[in-house]
Amino acid sequence: MSERASIPKRDPEEVPERENGIEEVTTGSQSVIAALEQAGVEHAFGVQGGAIMPVYDALYDSSINHITMAHEQGAAHAADAYGIVTGEPGLAMATSGPGATNLVTGIADAAMDSDPLIALTGQVATDFVGNDAFQETDTTGITMPITKQNYFADHSDTVGDDVSEAFALAEKGRQGPTLVDLPKDITKGETDQWPNPPKTPETHDEPVEADESAVEAAVTALEDAERPLILSGGGVVKSEASEELRSFAHEQEIPVITTMPGLGTFPETDDLSLGMAGMHGTGAANMAVTNCDVLLGVGTRFDDRLTGGVDTFAPDADIIHVEIDPAEISKNIEADYPLVGDAKRVLEQIDDAMTDAPEADQWREQCQIWTEEYPLTYETPDDEPLKPQYVVETFDELADDDAIVTTGVGQHQMWAAQFWTYEYPRTWVSSNGLGTMGYGVPSAIGAKIGAPDTEVVAFDGDGSFLMTIQELSVAVRENLDITYVVLNNEAIGMVRQWQDGFYEGRRMASEYPWVPEFDKLAEAFGARGFRLEEPEDVEETIQAAREYDGPAVIDAIIDPAENVFPMVPSGGDNGLFALNEQHLEMI
Amino acid sequence: MPGPAPDQRMRPEGRRNTQGIRIDPEAEATHEPRMAVLSALVKHEPGVLSEVSSLFSRRQFNIESLTVGPTQDGDTARMTIVIEEPEPGVQQAKKQLRKLIPVIDVEELESAAMRRELALIKVAGDRPGDVQAVAEMYGGDAVDASKDAVTVEITGSKQKIDAAIEAFEQFDVLEIVRTGAAALERGSKTMDSTTMESDN
Numbered sequence: 001m002s003e004r005a006s007i008p009k010r011d012p013e014e015v016p017e018r019e020n021g022i023e024e025v026t027t028g029s030q031s032v033i034a035a036l037e038q039a040g041v042e043h044a045f046g047v048q049g050g051a052i053m054p055v056y057d058a059l060y061d062s063s064i065n066h067i068t069m070a071h072e073q074g075a076a077h078a079a080d081a082y083g084i085v086t087g088e089p090g091l092a093m094a095t096s097g098p099g100a101t102n103l104v105t106g107i108a109d110a111a112m113d114s115d116p117l118i119a120l121t122g123q124v125a126t127d128f129v130g131n132d133a134f135q136e137t138d139t140t141g142i143t144m145p146i147t148k149q150n151y152f153a154d155h156s157d158t159v160g161d162d163v164s165e166a167f168a169l170a171e172k173g174r175q176g177p178t179l180v181d182l183p184k185d186i187t188k189g190e191t192d193q194w195p196n197p198p199k200t201p202e203t204h205d206e207p208v209e210a211d212e213s214a215v216e217a218a219v220t221a222l223e224d225a226e227r228p229l230i231l232s233g234g235g236v237v238k239s240e241a242s243e244e245l246r247s248f249a250h251e252q253e254i255p256v257i258t259t260m261p262g263l264g265t266f267p268e269t270d271d272l273s274l275g276m277a278g279m280h281g282t283g284a285a286n287m288a289v290t291n292c293d294v295l296l297g298v299g300t301r302f303d304d305r306l307t308g309g310v311d312t313f314a315p316d317a318d319i320i321h322v323e324i325d326p327a328e329i330s331k332n333i334e335a336d337y338p339l340v341g342d343a344k345r346v347l348e349q350i351d352d353a354m355t356d357a358p359e360a361d362q363w364r365e366q367c368q369i370w371t372e373e374y375p376l377t378y379e380t381p382d383d384e385p386l387k388p389q390y391v392v393e394t395f396d397e398l399a400d401d402d403a404i405v406t407t408g409v410g411q412h413q414m415w416a417a418q419f420w421t422y423e424y425p426r427t428w429v430s431s432n433g434l435g436t437m438g439y440g441v442p443s444a445i446g447a448k449i450g451a452p453d454t455e456v457v458a459f460d461g462d463g464s465f466l467m468t469i470q471e472l473s474v475a476v477r478e479n480l481d482i483t484y485v486v487l488n489n490e491a492i493g494m495v496r497q498w499q500d501g502f503y504e505g506r507r508m509a510s511e512y513p514w515v516p517e518f519d520k521l522a523e524a525f526g527a528r529g530f531r532l533e534e535p536e537d538v539e540e541t542i543q544a545a546r547e548y549d550g551p552a553v554i555d556a557i558i559d560p561a562e563n564v565f566p567m568v569p570s571g572g573d574n575g576l577f578a579l580n581e582q583h584l585e586m587i
Numbered sequence: 588m589p590g591p592a593p594d595q596r597m598r599p600e601g602r603r604n605t606q607g608i609r610i611d612p613e614a615e616a617t618h619e620p621r622m623a624v625l626s627a628l629v630k631h632e633p634g635v636l637s638e639v640s641s642l643f644s645r646r647q648f649n650i651e652s653l654t655v656g657p658t659q660d661g662d663t664a665r666m667t668i669v670i671e672e673p674e675p676g677v678q679q680a681k682k683q684l685r686k687l688i689p690v691i692d693v694e695e696l697e698s699a700a701m702r703r704e705l706a707l708i709k710v711a712g713d714r715p716g717d718v719q720a721v722a723e724m725y726g727g728d729a730v731d732a733s734k735d736a737v738t739v740e741i742t743g744s745k746q747k748i749d750a751a752i753e754a755f756e757q758f759d760v761l762e763i764v765r766t767g768a769a770a771l772e773r774g775s776k777t778m779d780s781t782t783m784e785s786d787n
């Protein structure tokens with residue numbers, strides 16, 4: 001466990017003071033950077049290349065701190081995570097062609113989770129566009145379905161405004177990724193045009209307040225409810241509505257469940273919290289959502305991982321749907337009371353309109369019974385071999401209360417969602433909607449850059465870790481204090497779990513008996529590596545990794561037989577969740 | 588003590604259909620598709636048509652036809668999109684369309700709206716007189732005639748054009764091209780580019 005000599009720790013005193021930003025605009029590139037500075041961008045994640053080089057050249061004089069990533073996918077995920085933890089759009093930069101296509105996964109990921117992200121891509125000079133020139137791709141064409149809006153910059157005088165507008169669109173209304181494609185002649189071209197401040201176009205609707213009469217009607221339904229329930233989604237994070245949600249739930253004494261992106265919007269330590277609902281949600285949350293009579297869904301798009309089969313989702317409930325994006329209303333689940341507006345403001349409106357709290361003593365008692373009947377547990381025969389849930393639980397006990405958790409995608413992601421107790425918004429950073437393996441390593445980097453004083457813990461699977469492991473080099477170079485925990489089951493475990501459950505155990509291409517030793521690999525990158533096999537070493541190893549000032553990787557060799565429960569099979573009935581393999585056969 | 592197994596648990600009575608709409612547990616399940624004519628006022632700029640058409644294809648809306656052309660004001664274009672969808676799909680299509688940044692306004696036209704489409708029908712030229720006679724029955728015109736072929740232009744509702752094409756089948760039809768519908772509301776009502784109505 002030696003530190004690598006070739007990578008000296010950076011002494012903050014030695015880093016030269018940066019100049020304070022662009023002073024003069026003479027080229028399109030300078031206008032681009034001026035637009036970013038004007039919008040308040042502090043960090044950029046990217047990879048250099050021919051077509052984007054003029055923009056990078058202008059960045060040389062900028063106050064913006066650029067973090068060179070190992071792969072553009074890493075840049076996009078890091079920027080995405082930065083956007084989640086700060087609420088400000090993260091910035092990802094790439095060159096044309098392969099640089100741009102490497103960004104695509106990260107942009108799609110941000111789109112699915114409505115994360116604010118700006119992608120700047122280089123493009124071949126306009127004379128060459130359409131000629132299949134070297135490193136040309138139709139980037140705006142490719143990213144059209146996965147961006148909120150994209151721009152092909154066609155003039156040096158207006159390129160700065162394109163960037164300003166992209167910035168405004170990424171963060172206003174329903175957040176999401178935007179992209180500006182920057183042909184080399186446009187960025188090199190002369191201009192003295194300072195960009196205008198960020199502003200969304202007139203055709204972009206940003207609803208704030210819900211219609212008053214609609215609020216009245218919804219409130220009446222809620223007041224009359226016998227089995228009321230609040231479902232808190234990712235929109236509550238985005239609109240900073242967590243405080244309003246908490247006080248409203250307490251005042252009206254309504255139990256709360258969350259979606260996966262909504263983790264942290266309501267403290268899981270609260271008596272009214274029933275935890276996360278959906279495919280791997282808690283028994284209590286899924287019983288409650290199935291049996292409620294009024295469901296107040298806030299900032300959620302009723303994703304199928306949450307609803308299971310729509311025919312059995314909250315089948316007795318009147319749905320009150322608070323959503324900033326009108327197109328989400330009745331897309332998957334019909335809303336009886338649509339309330340279009342910003343979650344924070346609409347919750348205030350609802351709160352103001354409520355006169356009587358619903359009478360739901362019996363219902364709350366019932367929810368309490370479910371919580372006791374269906375706790376999140378795992379079997380621990382002597383704790384051998386090492387249980388992943390135990391690792392997550394122990395880490396949670398040792399970590400700071402406001403620590404940020406990032407994840408890859410798979411079983412480990414679900415254990416991190418289930419066995420860590422979330423109390424604050426912006427502490428859960430995960431690929432919820434797209435489910436992108438490889439999200440873990442770079443997202444932890446983006447999270448740490450966005451929240452340098454907060455503890456960052458990344459849970460990863462061996463499969464997911466291998467997909468973006470190269471970004472460890474960035475964590476080392478930037479000396480980021482991140483603790484990576486690889487829950488290593490030598491398999492792409494979630495796939496194997498499904499094969500065992502639904503494909504008669506035919507484990508086609510899901511076992512990885514050839515994974516490298518991640519602790520050693522970490523050392524090769526210049527990080528600190530730990531190997532964890534024995535349950536009695538868990539606490540000590542985690543503490544050692546936490547205390548190490550820089551990126552540390554714990555290769556936790558876990559019980560390969562462990563599976564994620566409870567589970568609602570895909571398209572199934574949330575109320576019929578399985579607690580174990582035998583239940584799966586019953587439903 | 589773990590709680591009851593799946594088949595022993597508390598269960599509600601209700602049910603939704605596959606479109607997420609709560610229904611009478613005993614009653615019929617899904618909405619039937621209907622034809623809807625959407626009219627969209629959009630910025631007249633490159634890429635808009637592909638944005639709209641790719642939106643419709645990736646969201647699996649059933650397009651019957653899509654036409655586009657500039658309006659009286661050079662900066663905007665008007666699209667007429669005919670779709671066939673069950674009710675939630677029609678609403679969803681409108682809302683998704685409204686979300687696109689270059690889209691200024693979207694309306695569903697009433698069924699009484701003026702709908703016109705144009706067809707050019709090329710038939711074999713050996714009975715030009717008969718061809719002209721049939722064309723006249725449908726208010727059409729022969730717009731090109733050569734020794735071997737006659738091309739007829741017909742404008743009108745979809746039904747009228749369908750009927751005309753059927754009538755031309757008595758000749759040897761060589762080629763047909765149709766534009767898809769362009770539509771406008773009857774009376775003085777117009778689509779205003781300054782108001783963005785948004786219904787839920």
Ligand SMILES: Cc1ncc(C[n+]2csc(CCOP(=O)(O)OP(=O)(O)O)c2C)c(N)n1
Nearest residue numbers: 410411412435437461462463464492493494
């Ligand atoms: C990029 C990508 N490829 C494939 C998948 C399909 N997939 C979902 S979970 C999973 C297994 C993940 O394995 P690992 O990262 O080792 O985590 P584990 O489930 O073992 O905890 C796979 C292959 C995916 N989500 N993302």
